[in-house]
Amino acid sequence: MSERRTENLFVGVDPAFDPRPGGIPMSTVSELPGLPLSRLTGPRSPNGQFTRPTPQEREQSDPVYGDLMVDAVRLALNALKPSPTVPNRVHVGHISYTVTVSNAAIDRVDEEENATLAGYSRVSEQAIVLREDNPPDYQAETLLHEVLHQCLRASGYDPDADAKLGATDVEERTICAMTGPLLSTLRANPDLVTYLSATPQGGGG
Structure with missing residues (x-):
């Protein structure tokens, strides 16, 4: 299976999971250590975002794709989540x-x-x-x-x-x-x- 380019792409997530339009910038995910972006592959929509694959597409894709997408989203959300700050x-x-x-x-x-x-x-x-x-x-x-x-x-x-x-x-x-x-x-x-x-x-x- 050929690997797709991941520059300037977005991780597409459900709006209920990430309310920001467009999901999480891939540049944010790429800064996270230990994340194998070369294996983070999947269908891409015309606006430059990853889209949720159909069951048929998932069967034909790399079997670790789904797990990596979930891990990438979780890592990115954790990195973006601010630490609670004591009010002044x-x-x-x-x-x-x-x-x-x-x-x-x-x-x-x-x-x-x-x-x-x-x-x-x-x-x-x-x-x-x-x-x-x-x-x-x-x-x-x-x-x-x-x-x-x-x-x-x-x-x-x-x-x-x-x-x-x-x-x-x-x-x-x-x-x-x-x-x-x-x-x-x-x-x-x-x-x-x-x-x-x-x-x-x-x-x-």
Whole structure:
């Protein structure tokens, strides 16, 4: 079977899989190491794109064609997928918190409080601070943890006070108090939602 030229071609994929018109530029795929582009063959449409082969064409083509096309698309999409980025600012209620990733700041608070923190938040400084070397999924969890602290503060509810008074429904009261502030926070911070819902490269999910 003769091999077709692959310069300036596109990997054609279903729109639901890759919403961009024209699919993924082959130049992007060609930059990926270890991908045998000389074997990446298949029918080509007049507009210079690979097209999905018919069952008959697939039977007549190189048997590894289908697997290579799938692998190429997956590799290219993974390469194009941005790593989730910690937002620089989060709004909770009427307060805007700066978000900083700093081991030095965490270490200072650790020394002050004789603690080992992954992160902290202080309304007096309007700041949320995260440790630099938290693993990606744990970093997202830590940021959400600190946002929840500030949502509870914004609600004005003190579950510790209720617990000391012997209240038996502290959990329900806490959830009710936090629901409104949390929903408002998620709506006001699309960058935060994007970061929390992203899957870090190399992570699970």
